Amino acid sequence: MxxxxxxxxxxxxxxxxxxxxxxxxxxxxxxxxxxxxxxxxxxxxxxxxxxxxxxxxxxxxxxxxxxxxxxxxxxxxxxxxxxxxxxxxxxxxxxxxxxxxxxxxxxxxxxxxxxxxxxxxxxxxxxxxxxxxxxxxxxxxxxxxxxxxxxxxxxLKISAKTELNAAIVVTGQAEADQDGTYRRIGESISAMLDKALLVRATVPSTFPMLLVAAGHNDVFWQYEPVLPGIAAGALMITEAGGTVTRIDGTPWVPGSDTVLVAAPALHEQAVQVLAKIA
Incomplete structure (x- = not known):
């Protein structure tokens, strides 16, 4: 593999x-x-x-x-x-x-x-x-x-923003009803509300990822994603100059249990905010 x-x-x-x-x-x-x-x-x-x-x-x-x-x-x-x-x-x-x-x-x-x-x-x-x-x-x-x-x-070109307090950040509803997943979604939204300019939650995940690739949105994260919902968007973002990892900042591969995409200057800031969610 x-x-x-x-x-x-x-x-x-x-x-x-x-x-x-x-x-x-x-x-x-x-x-x-x-x-x-x-x-x-x-x-x-x-x-x-x-x-x-x-x-x-x-x-x-x-x-x-x-x-x-x-x-x-x-x-x-x-x-x-x-x-x-x-x-x-x-x-x-x-x-x-x-x-x-x-x-x-x-x-x-x-x-x-x-x-x-x-x-x-x-x-x-x-x-x-x-x-x-x-x-x-x-x-x-x-x-x-x-x-x-x-x-x-x-x-397509990724956002040039450098401060999370100026960023539009988005998350998506998990596909699977797994223990703790919905709690993590809610807690992550609360955590981002305290740090970002605007926080949104939407379905499906492809569209906010495309908006990150185009520079309209700045950060997107999701717990327990399914690959068809994020595979295309992940490539769009990397090829537009963005960063794609798991939520904890470790390498993302198809099938990973979380995904975090961001403008490069915002990536570590987003990791730090979401790291508080267990």
Missing amino acids: NTSTTTTATDAPAASAEDRELLTAVVDLAAEAGRALEARYTTDARPATRHDMFQAGTADGQVSLDILRPGLTALRPEARWLTDEYETTELPSGEWWVVDEVEGNVNHVHGLPEWAVTVALVRDGQTVLAVVRQPVGDLTYTALRGGGAHLNGTP
Whole structure:
């Protein structure tokens, strides 16, 4: 297993021509899946029950997967498809497609705009390619390890802030109801309220991570994340010049039980605040 850290993009070799061609093909597939989901999307959606919500969400996911799975498999026949058992654990070596076919599905089925198709390729423990296609707004985020991060072709750049008391910081709700996790989320918000300019909590995690990569947000952290929710965003942030670790500041790898992303000058300050949460 690969135990290298994903902290900055400066030590990454230049992206290969093969990976650049692969990125173009993945962008096309994500756009196709996005169009299929957009055809099912309406701002008038108001599910009345959990059953209605999950029924619509399941149907949405299948529509997207019917495009993504065969398309991505054709592009990289040897790459494995991430399954639930590997969403929160370190990945074995080789290539893995890490996909959220409807990131923010809860928003899609409620007629809200923050939903997307996300695709990342993890190779030997490192995310090397990422695409996030957000049909509402016509936004395409892309990143290649050693090739930069872009929004609709324009380079992304991390925040230049140096003081946490001027920072917008964000956390996300954990996917799993595990003992102590919700308590840590609440305590971490309280701790940051005393130090940061503005504290937000949101779902899903992809969108605040993209905002960190673009310099709109400054810090994001999450307890017990699932890999499809953060793999693409982590690469976007490192390629935009940001820092990605676990919450305690130790190296982050796909499958880590926490994640902290930040503008470099704010990273250690965020670690110190969150270190108080046990």
